[in-house]
Amino acid sequence: MDSTIGSPSTPKWNVDRPFLTGRFHQETKFTSGVAEPKGFSMDFFGPGVDKPIGCYPAAIQELIVIDDLLSALVGIEGRYISIRRVHGKDDSVTFQVDASMDLALQESAKRIFPLCESYLLINQFVESRSQFKSGLVNHAFAAALRTLLLDYQAMVAQLEHQFRLGKLSVQGLWFYCQPMMGSMQALSIVIKKASASNFIGSAVLNLLQSQAKAMAGDHVVRSLLEKMSQSASQAYLGILERWVYEGVIDDPYGEFFIAENKLLQKESLTQDYDAKYWQQRYSLKDDIPSFLANAADTILTTGKYLNVMRECGHSIQVPVAENAKLTTVGSNHRYLECIKAAYDFASGELLNLIRDKYDLMGKLRSIKRYLLLDQGDFLVHFMDIAREELIKKPDEISVEKLQSLLDLALRSTAAVADPYHEDLTCYVERTTLLKRLSTLKDLQISQIVSDRSDLEEPVTITGLETFSLSFKVRWPLSLVISRKALTKYQLIFRFLFHCKHVNRQLCAAWQLHQGLRRLDMQGIAISVSSLLCRNMLKFVNSLLHYLTFEVIEPNWHVLHNRLQTAKSIDEVIQYHDFFLDKCLRECLLLSPVLLKKLEKMKLICLQYAAAAQWLITYSTDTPKTDIPDVDQYKQLKLRTRTQTQKVGSENATVIESILKFEREFAGQLQSLGPILSSSSCAEPYLTHLAQWLLGVGRD
Numbered sequence: 001m002d003s004t005i006g007s008p009s010t011p012k013w014n015v016d017r018p019f020l021t022g023r024f025h026q027e028t029k030f031t032s033g034v035a036e037p038k039g040f041s042m043d044f045f046g047p048g049v050d051k052p053i054g055c056y057p058a059a060i061q062e063l064i065v066i067d068d069l070l071s072a073l074v075g076i077e078g079r080y081i082s083i084r085r086v087h088g089k090d091d092s093v094t095f096q097v098d099a100s101m102d103l104a105l106q107e108s109a110k111r112i113f114p115l116c117e118s119y120l121l122i123n124q125f126v127e128s129r130s131q132f133k134s135g136l137v138n139h140a141f142a143a144a145l146r147t148l149l150l151d152y153q154a155m156v157a158q159l160e161h162q163f164r165l166g167k168l169s170v171q172g173l174w175f176y177c178q179p180m181m182g183s184m185q186a187l188s189i190v191i192k193k194a195s196a197s198n199f200i201g202s203a204v205l206n207l208l209q210s211q212a213k214a215m216a217g218d219h220v221v222r223s224l225l226e227k228m229s230q231s232a233s234q235a236y237l238g239i240l241e242r243w244v245y246e247g248v249i250d251d252p253y254g255e256f257f258i259a260e261n262k263l264l265q266k267e268s269l270t271q272d273y274d275a276k277y278w279q280q281r282y283s284l285k286d287d288i289p290s291f292l293a294n295a296a297d298t299i300l301t302t303g304k305y306l307n308v309m310r311e312c313g314h315s316i317q318v319p320v321a322e323n324a325k326l327t328t329v330g331s332n333h334r335y336l337e338c339i340k341a342a343y344d345f346a347s348g349e350l351l352n353l354i355r356d357k358y359d360l361m362g363k364l365r366s367i368k369r370y371l372l373l374d375q376g377d378f379l380v381h382f383m384d385i386a387r388e389e390l391i392k393k394p395d396e397i398s399v400e401k402l403q404s405l406l407d408l409a410l411r412s413t414a415a416v417a418d419p420y421h422e423d424l425t426c427y428v429e430r431t432t433l434l435k436r437l438s439t440l441k442d443l444q445i446s447q448i449v450s451d452r453s454d455l456e457e458p459v460t461i462t463g464l465e466t467f468s469l470s471f472k473v474r475w476p477l478s479l480v481i482s483r484k485a486l487t488k489y490q491l492i493f494r495f496l497f498h499c500k501h502v503n504r505q506l507c508a509a510w511q512l513h514q515g516l517r518r519l520d521m522q523g524i525a526i527s528v529s530s531l532l533c534r535n536m537l538k539f540v541n542s543l544l545h546y547l548t549f550e551v552i553e554p555n556w557h558v559l560h561n562r563l564q565t566a567k568s569i570d571e572v573i574q575y576h577d578f579f580l581d582k583c584l585r586e587c588l589l590l591s592p593v594l595l596k597k598l599e600k601m602k603l604i605c606l607q608y609a610a611a612a613q614w615l616i617t618y619s620t621d622t623p624k625t626d627i628p629d630v631d632q633y634k635q636l637k638l639r640t641r642t643q644t645q646k647v648g649s650e651n652a653t654v655i656e657s658i659l660k661f662e663r664e665f666a667g668q669l670q671s672l673g674p675i676l677s678s679s680s681c682a683e684p685y686l687t688h689l690a691q692w693l694l695g696v697g698r699d
Contacts, residue, residue, distance in 0.1 A: 054100025118184035136235035144231035201255030247306025505609035
């Protein structure tokens with residue numbers, strides 16, 4: 001973020017009138033080129049206009065040098081001490097003396113020049129960094145330096161007073177300047193580095209702290225740098241305080257180490273599968289103050305929690321005592337304690353808000369009831385009344401009609417007692433489950449596919465393969481039940497829903513067989529078909545049992561227990577995502593080879609269930625009906641022997657058709673065994689699936 005965005009411009013008069021600054025002498029002189037500045041005589045500025053200082057006795061020279069040094073200490077040239085800019089360095093200056101000066105005085109003066117240069121450098125930094133664009137930290141640092149310069153100027157004034165009283169010698173001047181020498185030079189080193197890299201914000205704080213540690217051997221200098229660091233950090237801690245106590249970023253110059261992306265809105269959580277609101281709405285920058293580096297993640301999370309509550313309309317503020325404010329604990333460095341206390345409060349308040357007021361567990365239980373088929377009565381009723389609509393192609397299905405049928409099913413069953421049943425909506429995909437899974441790149445789907453053609457889209461699909469349910473989720477529950485989480489629920493629902501459909505079709509065929517058995521129509525074709533139907537039913541029921549009782553229920557109980565002990569909303573999101581990913585993996589949705597094999601077997605079951613009715617009616621020469629009529633079966637027993645023999649001769653064709661289904665089903669089941677066996681070593685949950693499914697083959 002550009003630190004100058006939104007900062008007011010420096011008034012033009014501050015640039016046009018350089019005589020208001022402490023460096024006006026040298027600025028005027030050196031920016032004018034060769035020409036002499038108008039309105040000023042070199043009689044005052046230039047050395048050599050008067051007699052050379054060497055013409056005077058040593059005692060007089062000392063008095064002149066002291067007078068010039070007192071001027072140089074506050075950045076003003078004297079008669080025999082001049083200021084020259086260092087070639088190639090705009091902010092660097094050097095002091096020069098008249099060559100005719102006594103050598104002893106020259107050496108004494110040169111010892112004081114570093115202090116004069118430091119003053120000029122610090123003064124220039126104070127002036128330049130007081131501009132708005134420099135940021136709050138530089139403003140605070142410049143203010144602290146300005147206070148130091150006032151003490152320094154007071155010292156120079158006292159020295160000048162002693163000089164006027166005739167009580168100051170060059171050696172005395174050097175003696176009195178000595179205490180300030182180390183401090184001013186240390187500050188000038190910091191300022192040179194800050195100016196060279198144009199540091200702002202946390203970079204300035206890190207520089208001050210690193211220099212303070214480097215001066216560990218000089219207690220006075222280190223104490224000064226620590227005081228400067230503390231003064232400069234006050235503005236930064238003010239920004240931090242508002243963030244961790246109110247959840248507000250008050251950062252006009254972009255200095256804070258937390259960035260806000262206002263383009264990301266909370267509504268994206270319910271609309272976009274790849275929504276990054278929670279991860280990227282507020283994020284950490286690279287320039288973090290060293291004294292806050294260990295608590296950066298905690299600081300970020302604390303403000304995010306407070307922001308969520310404010311977005312919910314709860315203007316909550318962390319209760320804090322006056323002596324616990326971050327701007328007042330700088331001297332004893334209790335930052336971590338205050339930040340930890342603020343985090344604990346914000347985390348607990350948000351978790352209680354989502355658990356109690358917005359009933360997170362109730363919402364999750366409702367989603368499990370419908371999308372994970374925990375409540376079956378509404379689904380049975382819905383599949384009965386919506387069958388005609390679901391057998392259409394996806395493009396021909398009326399979602400509005402399906403929604404009205406779903407509402408009817410919910411009102412007609414025990415689901416009406418669920419407080420969230422009105423949030424349930426219908427949704428129809430345009431692709432198969434396998435195709436939909438392949439579009440979700442973030443899922444860790446196994447790429448081991450034996451035959452890519454197996455994953456191609458079938459020619460015709462119906463609503464039975466593409467129907468899904470969705471759920472209306474509002475802020476702040478959308479943090480946990482996001483669009484991505486709902487999509488994963490829908491993937492599991494589609495798989496379970498289609499398995500339920502296959503089970504219903506096989507049950508209808510089984511009822512047909514049982515009706516024929518009851519009427520003693522136990523021909524060979526009926527017996528063979530009945531055995532095949534029973535094996536297919538056992539296969540589908542075993543698969544459903546595995547999905548519900550071996551995968552969903554155990555994982556749900558683990559999730560429920562974890563959510564009861566979660567300490568923050570981030571833990572809730574983590575546990576919920578882990579539950580969904582584990583269910584997807586153990587429901588075989590992340591294994592295309594196994595999933596395709598199961599889809600193929602379900603297709604064979606559906607084809608058999610559709611063919612079972614006409615096969616049996618053909619073998620008995622009965623009219624084609626959906627459900628066997630008792631009167632029709634009684635009429636069969638009254639037929640002539642010739643008709644019965646004719647039917648018997650046709651049974652061979654029927655038996656062959658049934659055996660064809662049996663061979664296909666047995667072949668697919670047999671090929672499933674090696675896949676499960678080879679994968680069960682890496683994925684232990686497949687052992688349970690193999691025990692259930694391969695038991696069908698042993699029968």
